[in-house]
Amino acid sequence: VNNASVVVHVRWTAGTALLSGDIETEAQAELLRRGFPPADILKVPHHGSAGHDPGFFAATGARAALISVGADNDYGHPAPSTLARLNRLGVRVYRTDLSGALAVVARAGGLAVIPRGRSGRPGDRPAP
Template structure:
């Protein structure tokens, strides 16, 4: 055999021995196991990892509510501040590259929740507008109806237990009250889940509504709670706070407001339960970022809250 052919034969034998050792060492088996593990993981978590993060902005609008939920080019806006916040909100949302709102929610028809709604409806493409089936005779409410009509939109009143997808997040309707005794009681309550993280949005829901939610045994345990009704004494039963058992609570409230919100009893209940509280009158806009497992909190002064 020629020397060159001998070298080729040695090389072939070497490669065969290497492959044999590689297989018998279990290296291939380990690679197979690793890919099997990846598929065994929870489907939701896989999606979260693929498509990135979720951001929830509790926008500082003074004595009012406005919450933006944003994930993978999908947006949901819950409430829109007071009348004078409308234009400010439009420009703030534009700086965040919001051009379309998948779900716009007016939790209930009070000015501090639907005040800026007409500006939002006139400036963004809205897929769906949710509100309770309640009529108000205020000009603010008329302005919202006019803006809906002008933009060929109608409103939908969601039903308890319905779920909506926002990218990889799920929004579940926790409570919508029919024939509410007052407008706060009619507040639409929503729970958002994203992977293993969850948020509860309560509008101005009253203690009576909280009791009804507790009696319905629906899952409300959440990492983040929007404290109902700006921290007033008409909301936040201790039982309810214990059931939600949040790590973080946000109180959307104006500095030195005439209602004396948040009430000291609400603050002491939150404190007693070791819940970390962020108040928009103290820290400005509060932003939560979730990767489906972990939550980061940032605060930023975006408005002169008064």
């Protein structure tokens, strides 16, 4: 069922984002096979679950990743392996369980991620 999620590539003058719904390994592999445009920002699929194709995150080319996840969820999302892969790729990760709501805004000729919930926490600053 998760692989039937809608995936949207959004383009603004300031940059691009890939909104990947809840797609899992199989749908990610299919997107890799078919090809898709790179994105500055990735909405990480399925709350950052461990079910991801190893090449999918790298293929997006994203500099920032958004993970929509509830605090203290029973599923263990986001998975440590997902966070580690994004970290190895040098992707800046923003999580709703740590920073509250996230806004993507045009700023200084690019896109920035602004945490809108819990202000003043370490690491809550715009994406590069």
